[in-house]
Amino acid sequence: MAYEVxxxxxxxxxxxxxxxxxxxxxxxxxxxxINRVAHAYLFVGPRGIGKTSLARIFAKAxxxxxxxxxxxxxxxxxxxxxxxxxxxxxxxxxxxxxxGVDQVRDLRDQVQFAPARSRFKIxxxxxxxxxxxxxxxxxxxxxxxxxxxxxFIFATTEGDKVLPTIISRCQRFDLRRIQTPLIVExxxxxxxxxxxxxxxxxxxxxxxxxxxGMRDALSSLDQLVSFKGGELTEDDVLAVFGxxxxxxxxxxxxxxxxxxxPEILRLVDAFDSSGKxxxxxxxxxxxxxxxxxxxxYVGSASMESLDATPEQIKTLxxxxxxxxxxxxxxxxxxxxxxxxxxxxxLSVRTLIEMTLIRCARIAQAVALDDILKxxxxxRSSEPPAEAxxxxxxxxxxxxxxxxxxxxxxxxxxxxxEDGDSD
Numbered sequence: 001m002a003y004e005v006x007x008x009x010x011x012x013x014x015x016x017x018x019x020x021x022x023x024x025x026x027x028x029x030x031x032x033x034i035n036r037v038a039h040a041y042l043f044v045g046p047r048g049i050g051k052t053s054l055a056r057i058f059a060k061a062x063x064x065x066x067x068x069x070x071x072x073x074x075x076x077x078x079x080x081x082x083x084x085x086x087x088x089x090x091x092x093x094x095x096x097x098x099x100g101v102d103q104v105r106d107l108r109d110q111v112q113f114a115p116a117r118s119r120f121k122i123x124x125x126x127x128x129x130x131x132x133x134x135x136x137x138x139x140x141x142x143x144x145x146x147x148x149x150x151x152f153i154f155a156t157t158e159g160d161k162v163l164p165t166i167i168s169r170c171q172r173f174d175l176r177r178i179q180t181p182l183i184v185e186x187x188x189x190x191x192x193x194x195x196x197x198x199x200x201x202x203x204x205x206x207x208x209x210x211x212x213g214m215r216d217a218l219s220s221l222d223q224l225v226s227f228k229g230g231e232l233t234e235d236d237v238l239a240v241f242g243x244x245x246x247x248x249x250x251x252x253x254x255x256x257x258x259x260x261x262p263e264i265l266r267l268v269d270a271f272d273s274s275g276k277x278x279x280x281x282x283x284x285x286x287x288x289x290x291x292x293x294x295x296x297y298v299g300s301a302s303m304e305s306l307d308a309t310p311e312q313i314k315t316l317x318x319x320x321x322x323x324x325x326x327x328x329x330x331x332x333x334x335x336x337x338x339x340x341x342x343x344x345x346l347s348v349r350t351l352i353e354m355t356l357i358r359c360a361r362i363a364q365a366v367a368l369d370d371i372l373k374x375x376x377x378x379r380s381s382e383p384p385a386e387a388x389x390x391x392x393x394x395x396x397x398x399x400x401x402x403x404x405x406x407x408x409x410x411x412x413x414x415x416x417e418d419g420d421s422d
Contacts, residue, residue: 007218010190012053013074013083015061019186019214020178021050027173028054029070032061037068038171040143040152042128044159045175048213051155052092054175055124056082058153059090063118078118089118095127095156104131104138111142111150120151128154129161136163143169177212179307180204187217196225198232201246204309205237208246208284242277244284250315253288256331256356257322259364264356268349278348282339289332292316296325323363331359 012018015025024043031037041058043051060072060079072079081087093107107123115121125131131139143152143166154170156162184203191198206224210217220241228236238245244252248267255263271281291308295316306313323331338355345351 005219006190006194006222007215010218012050012057014072015057015070018050018054018057020182021054021175024054024173024175028058028061032068032070035068037062037151039146039150040154040170042154042156042159042162042167042170042172043175044156044172046177046213047157048210048215049175049178050214051175052124052126055153055155056090059087059122059124059151062120062122062151063087063089068119087118089115089120090122090124092124092126095125095130099131099135101132101134101138104135108138108142111146115149119149121149122151122153124153124155126155127157128166129156129158133163136166140165140169178214179212180207181307181309183207183210183212183214183217184309186214187221190218190221196221196230196232199234200309200311201234202232202237204246205234205241205243209237209241209243238276242275242280244271244276244281246312249281249284249288250312250319252356253285253292254319254322256360257319257363259360261357261360264360265353268353268356272349278352279342282335282342282352286332286335286339289328289335292319293325293328293332296320296328327363327365330362334359334362 015029018025043054045051060082061070062068063078063082064072065076065078066073074083082090085092184207187203187206206217206220209220224232224236224240227240234245237243252264252267255267272278291306294306308316334355338351341351342348
């Protein structure tokens, strides 16, 4: 029997198997249970998060021999044909290669015929945004008032390219990227079933590289098994995909928050020398400081907002005491600015080094509020006015209070760079 890749073998077969899209699966199941199924649906979201899988599951739920049911059996002839993609009444159309008016006219002709065996005739159009404007317009009337036996399900990665007149005739669902902990949990289940030995840091590295897409995570896992066999470590994942280890990423963030310039330069040199993806490093640093900022404001109470594993949250708890939220926000702004400039940089490493050094200076700079508090404390400790010498200092720096402030802060204030004092 031919080998079946993990992404196809572990494709969701029911609503309960879809990871990270509960807001969509709950609505679809309720619609079936209370008999409020619309005639057209639009699924929008990034690649590999389950748009087409949801369309197939919804089609099975509507046409299952025990249905309509929110729990398709996956064993009857209707379900098995839809899963295999050879059902006569569930037609999957590629919008990229069938994007003309002639193809839409053929589709309109098929709409008029009753289903051959099933309850509904369902048209699933993937990458529907690839249809031409003329093709969209040719579909409008049919989409607005289709026969009772017809359902349309559209899927696209670019919802803004779909005509508003089409969107207004559909129920739109925006699918979101799958959170890293959910991908790790799903990968662990699959590895246990497939008897693949893999440590937690390796699973996290695979999930990080997938950028929220379950299909990409399974494809990467497949590639790693072909590369190393059934025993995988974090080093194997990092070697194949050019990622930075979780510990190294956290060490770099800690060095920034502590203002440790030598450690920052050492780590960047190590990443660059070992061939790591420096652009990917920038994105992951932004995600790390984003999680740190959220942790500082809400703590671990709102786990849905933190795209992090329990081990990462422990590190965030330690780093949260190294700098306040205002400094972390400024660091995140610097990283975001750098990410936009990377594509034009002649030397990626130089730009990253300079930006991280600037971030470290921000982390260690003195906040204006601290200066005002300490100035108030100094003034409160000054002797009474009659005890002060009558002659004023000839220079500002001869004023003891000002001299003490200058020596204390060495000219470093949050938000003020060298040369900006005027």
